[in-house]
Amino acid sequence: MDIIAAHRHGLIEQLDEEVAALAGRPRDYEQRAVVLHHLYDHSRGSFEWALAEARRELRIAEALEGLKARLKRLGWLVLRREQAVHALEQLARAFGNASRQRCINICRAYRLSAIPSLRSEAEEILPAGLLEAFDRCHAARRNGASAGGDDELGSLCEALAASTCDHDELAAAWQAIATTGLARLAKRLLGDKALDLAAARDAKWGTASVERALRADERLPPSFRANPAQHYYGLQQMLAERRRQQWREACDREPDAFELAA
Numbered sequence: 001m002d003i004i005a006a007h008r009h010g011l012i013e014q015l016d017e018e019v020a021a022l023a024g025r026p027r028d029y030e031q032r033a034v035v036l037h038h039l040y041d042h043s044r045g046s047f048e049w050a051l052a053e054a055r056r057e058l059r060i061a062e063a064l065e066g067l068k069a070r071l072k073r074l075g076w077l078v079l080r081r082e083q084a085v086h087a088l089e090q091l092a093r094a095f096g097n098a099s100r101q102r103c104i105n106i107c108r109a110y111r112l113s114a115i116p117s118l119r120s121e122a123e124e125i126l127p128a129g130l131l132e133a134f135d136r137c138h139a140a141r142r143n144g145a146s147a148g149g150d151d152e153l154g155s156l157c158e159a160l161a162a163s164t165c166d167h168d169e170l171a172a173a174w175q176a177i178a179t180t181g182l183a184r185l186a187k188r189l190l191g192d193k194a195l196d197l198a199a200a201r202d203a204k205w206g207t208a209s210v211e212r213a214l215r216a217d218e219r220l221p222p223s224f225r226a227n228p229a230q231h232y233y234g235l236q237q238m239l240a241e242r243r244r245q246q247w248r249e250a251c252d253r254e255p256d257a258f259e260l261a262a
Contacts, residue, residue: 026096029061
């Protein structure tokens with residue numbers, strides 16, 4: 001591997017580490033909403049799919065909280081309560097894993113498409129249609145204008161987002177919840193039809209109204225509501241420092257680390 005190739009490989013590794021950190025843990029829906037909103041903000045409103053996905057993250061988080069509250073409130077009235085508790089945990093885990101992977105897939109693609117020095121890697125990794133759609137998005141951003149809704153970009157992003165999710169895990173979680181007293185409510189809040197209808201309602205509102213609703217959501221930190229960009233860059237810096245600290249601690253655990261570094 002030559003020096004240039006090694007440098008590019010290092011940039012890809014760094015990008016992957018940062019994107020994984022930004023996506024957070026499976027339960028970090030609010031953090032992913034912040035990250036996805038940043039993609040929309042960075043694109044000057046061209047990347048509308050990212051805004052819709054940010055709303056989807058918060059909607060899933062709210063639904064899971066509602067299911068947990070319902071289970072706690074009904075208590076012994078829920079048929080096979082112990083089974084319902086485990087099934088809900090399984091559903092939350094499956095949705096969390098899928099949401100995290102969706103965020104990783106899209107953030108990595110967006111960032112990769114925007115880095116000139118990694119253009120050849122972007123052409124190898126990303127579908128041609130998606131890269132072209134992102135190019136239009138970045139061109140509009142550089143020109144200081146929004147490209148408006150891009151249906152092709154949205155459909156391509158949805159395909160990429162779902163491409164590496166564990167659909168079997170989700171199917172098994174739905175199968176488990178279907179045998180409990182939470183089945184009907186879970187479908188009403190988290191079923192594909194419910195999420196699609198909610199997204200369609202948002203689309204009717206328009207992106208400006210949707211973003212205002214997102215920024216006013218009290219589940220997100222006050223610092224985000226005050227200044228989304230500043231909050232995002234603070235998050236990015238905090239996560240970078242955490243990774244550096246973890247690297248230093250890992251080196252400290254290796255007795256020959258300093259000798260190897262020298």
